[in-house]
Amino acid sequence: MFPEEPDELKSNLEKPLQKGVNIRMLTAPVCWVDDVEVPTQEILKSLPLQIKFFPVPFIKLIVRDKKEMLIAFCKLSGNTAISETAIGIWNQYQEFVDTISGIYEFIWNTDFFQ
Template sequence: MERRIRKALRLMDLTDYEASAYTALTSLVSGRAGEVGEAAGIPRSRVYDILRKLAEKGFVEVERGKPMRYHAVPPSEVFRREKKRINEVLHEAGVELTRIYEDQISRVPAPVWLIHGQEKIIKKEIEIISRSRHEFKMRMGFFFRGELKTLEPVLGRINDRGVDVRVMAGAEIRGLPCRVRIVEMPPVKMMVRDGEEMMWVFSRFTPDGSPIPETAIGIWNQYPEIAENYSRIFDTIWEGGRAGI
């Protein structure tokens, strides 16, 4: 059996013998237990039990008679059904683990992490934005290629939940589903969530002013005192006070 087929059938919770029997039966289309066992290389003493389990899992249909015949449920039907089931399992697990993670993250002793590289930084930005409950503030002294397009739907979701989303930018930007204000600022990014956590992002730049992705560094911390302080400074600048953080 091809390795990819065996791997896929294992993802569908089939044992090695069950995967071998189903694969053999797809080549036979239908057959008696002995024929399936011979084609799959399964001991005759095991084949009936394996076919019964395949029928219970929806991979095989049984035609009653003497002798009984077994028909393979078409792979297209099986894969469509199993993909839906696996996606539902992954979604439910992801929701539950995210709930546990977000509930516990605020209880972890306030640490500081360094995050290196554009891809990891943008993933952390999405994570911070998604955790917003009341307000999210961001200063965009620069942005990576494709970053605005990536963040737009995430900001839209929290905005729809009633989160107060404000973005200050050093140049005109379009398409973000939130309030945007143009403010002169250095090429540095900063974001603050609910006055509880924040991240600074720095980068080196090419001569034409584009950030160099591999040089980017994010400094993420969860010290509420620091986050709340920068949240207040953000508000001062937003309202037209001193320009610079």
């Protein structure tokens, strides 16, 4: 996550969480972006959602109702993401969304996450 994102995400998730929207998040406990440490676990751990922390790759993936997805990524320099290279791809192809959702479910259900 970019440095400003955890706090913005926290703020933007309040309303859907109050409405009872089921949200699950898998994120790295710490991200490095443009040589800045982003303590995602410390910022997000108080959210009332299902969240697991694991050193996942620097890729953002959002799947909405198993109908569409957004994937974003950027180049790395060592273990640091370079924000100016970030791109995002929106996808509604059901076969691809199903495949990615299945992979996410598999990862989510493994026992080596916090």
